[in-house]
Amino acid sequence: GAVVSQHPSRVICKSGTSVKIECRSLDFQATTMFWYRQFPKQSLMLMATSNEGSKATYEQGVEKDKFLINHASLTLSTLTVTSAHPEDSSFYICSARIEPSPSNSPLHFGNGTRLTVT
Amino acid sequence: AQTVTQSQPEMSVQEAETVTLSCTYDTSENNYYLFWYKQPPSRQMILVIRQEAYKQQNATENRFSVNFQKAAKSFSLKISDSQLGDTAMYFCAFMKHGTGNQFYFGTGTSLTVIP
Numbered sequence: 450g451a452v453v454s455q456h457p458s459r460v461i462c463k464s465g466t467s468v469k470i471e472c473r474s475l476d477f478q479a480t481t482m483f484w485y486r487q488f489p490k491q492s493l494m495l496m497a498t499s500n501e502g503s504k505a506t507y508e509q510g511v512e513k514d515k516f517l518i519n520h521a522s523l524t525l526s527t528l529t530v531t532s533a534h535p536e537d538s539s540f541y542i543c544s545a546r547i548e549p550s551p552s553n554s555p556l557h558f559g560n561g562t563r564l565t566v567t
Numbered sequence: 568a569q570t571v572t573q574s575q576p577e578m579s580v581q582e583a584e585t586v587t588l589s590c591t592y593d594t595s596e597n598n599y600y601l602f603w604y605k606q607p608p609s610r611q612m613i614l615v616i617r618q619e620a621y622k623q624q625n626a627t628e629n630r631f632s633v634n635f636q637k638a639a640k641s642f643s644l645k646i647s648d649s650q651l652g653d654t655a656m657y658f659c660a661f662m663k664h665g666t667g668n669q670f671y672f673g674t675g676t677s678l679t680v681i682p
Contacts (some may be wrong), residue, residue, distance in 0.1 A: 483670075490656075490675075490677070491674070491675070492658060492672045492673060492674045492675050493612075493658070493672045495669070495670070498669070540610060542610075544610065544612070550578075552616060553600045553619050555602055555614045555617055556602075556612075556660075556670055557614075557676045558611065560609070560610065560611050561611070564582035565612075
């Protein structure tokens with residue numbers, strides 16, 4: 450089945466530093482990838498849609514200058530949390546759909562990244 | 568905007584018994600897709616089952632089946648012969664047809680299977 454690899458799985462950083470999270474589609478191409486944020490015991494909140502070769506589309510209320518997204522190839526999207534603060538501590542999950550795919554194709558998720566900002 | 572509601576934050580079931588998780592959604596669309604995802608303690612999101620809105624027949628996947636009531640906008644998940652490995656958060660999700668893939672997730676139901 451389709452595999453989405455996300456790295457790192459855990460990261461601890463100091464306040465003010467930047468952290469990069471990678472999301473790779475291992476056995477399929479993805480012109481579109483999605484970045485979600487999940488707080489403890491809560492649902493997934495879509496942050497942005499990453500588009501290969503063009504700018505990401507951010508959801509309302511998500512700071513694009515804080516959460517930089519780059520989708521430089523058909524298999525890699527990165528999320529950089531810039532100048533991280535403790536309130537950015539969360540679980541971040543990327544996902545993608547196989548392309549081309551039937552319209553009912555589900556999202557395939559990475560294993561997530563737990564970010565802790567001290 | 569689409570909304571997905573899961574009214575049961577927590578549920579428990581005895582091992583080998585059957586449990587039903589509820590999900591309702593609100594949409595004006597006629598063509599869409601519904602999914603149930605499972606998130607075990609490992610936090611990996613795993614697809615459990617999917618349903619196309621244009622299909623009247625309820626989807627089934629081994630011990631998992633859905634009761635899809637389009638008019639009522641209801642999409643419940645039934646787990647038969649519950650196993651300890653079924654313990655997880657379960658999220659219902661909605662996707663409009665042909666919209667660029669945006670998924671809307673419910674708030675989740677935490678299911679505990681009791682030995």
